[in-house]
Amino acid sequence: MARAATTTDAFNAVAEPRRREILDLLAQGERPVNDFVHLLGLAQPQVSKHLRVLREVDLVRVREEGRQRVYRLNPAPLKPIYEWLATYEQRWNERFDLMDDVLTDLTDELDTKETSDADDD
Known part of the structure; x- marks a missing residue:
């Protein structure tokens, strides 16, 4: 096309x-x-x-x-573009939320490891 x-x-x-x-x-x-x-x-x-x-x-x-x-x-003709992008925005936000969870878990693991290493000294 x-x-x-x-x-x-x-x-x-x-x-x-x-x-x-x-x-x-x-x-x-x-x-x-x-x-x-x-x-x-x-x-x-x-x-x-x-x-x-x-x-x-x-x-x-x-x-x-x-x-x-x-x-x-x-701005009226931008509305279809906004609506189209809004479907992706939801997906991006979900993925960013998942990334936040992973980063929080990694930070917690690092903090736990540092605390454990300090206790060993």
Whole structure:
């Protein structure tokens, strides 16, 4: 099956690290294009390209403010990604809990051994 174009799918759109950086910045509030250029160290055409992709999948919204375009995050399209990841989060938490148990057991064994060794002296 052919991969969906990045401009039609939020999953593919956020697969690109620079676009995730843009979303992280927008999570802090609205920003004009020049903020992204300065903060990300990218050329304006590159930033505009990434913003266009994010806009086409509705992850960002734009409004005109004088001569500037100001972008803001639209988090709704991220919900399917969040829901998909939530199934893995439960598994990760279960595995981390098991790892905590193993580490606690190892620490207890080490403490017991150190106490036993100190008693032998």
